[in-house]
Amino acid sequence: MKSVIVSILTVIVFTSLIACGNADEQSVEISTHDAFFANLSTLCDAHLMGGSTYPENEDHPLVGTELRNHVSHCDDRMIRIELIRDGDYWHGAWVIEKRDEGLHLFHDHLGDVRTLADLQASGDAHGYGGYATDHGTAFRQYFAADDVTAEMIPEASTNVWMMDMDLENGVFVYNLERHAMPRFRAVMQVQ
Numbered sequence: 001m002k003s004v005i006v007s008i009l010t011v012i013v014f015t016s017l018i019a020c021g022n023a024d025e026q027s028v029e030i031s032t033h034d035a036f037f038a039n040l041s042t043l044c045d046a047h048l049m050g051g052s053t054y055p056e057n058e059d060h061p062l063v064g065t066e067l068r069n070h071v072s073h074c075d076d077r078m079i080r081i082e083l084i085r086d087g088d089y090w091h092g093a094w095v096i097e098k099r100d101e102g103l104h105l106f107h108d109h110l111g112d113v114r115t116l117a118d119l120q121a122s123g124d125a126h127g128y129g130g131y132a133t134d135h136g137t138a139f140r141q142y143f144a145a146d147d148v149t150a151e152m153i154p155e156a157s158t159n160v161w162m163m164d165m166d167l168e169n170g171v172f173v174y175n176l177e178r179h180a181m182p183r184f185r186a187v188m189q190v191q
Contacts (some may be wrong), residue, residue: 036139
């Protein structure tokens with residue numbers, strides 16, 4: 001019910017912006033990012049259960065495993081989704097942050113015992129990722145690799161990560177493309 005109310009409010013806000021006709025392109029982009037962040041926040045403390053649908057390569061560490069990610073932390077600037085594989089914490093998290101430069105996704109892959117408290121204490125935003133593009137919606141965002149990623153992992157400089165939510169049906173999709181080709185995709189049910 002909460003997700004339906006958030007969805008309705010999102011539609012009202014966007015309808016109001018369009019009706020006003022005074023919203024410039026920048027404010028619409030920011031509003032889309034804010035709406036996505038608000039929708040993702042409705043999943044706080046939820047578990048995302050599912051698995052990879054691509055690739056089919058059995059050597060990939062996430063193929064054939066159960067993914068049970070936990071939306072473990074939400075505040076007004078950050079959402080953290082812990083990565084759990086086959087019941088064990090899998091050395092990282094997806095972190096979505098509101099930054100001065102825009103909505104940002106980074107992959108916090110810094111060890112088996114790194115916690116939210118460690119991240120907050122250090123103030124560092126380590127990990128590869130990127131900023132949301134202007135092609136997203138209130139329920140889907142695309143994050144293009146940033147300069148930090150290109151420096152850390154040169155072959156990932158063309159990465160685009162996508163997060164997609166179907167709140168009505170309780171489905172969350174995480175997708176990665178590199179060189180405009182599929183690289184990884186996971187489909188998870190919201191629990």
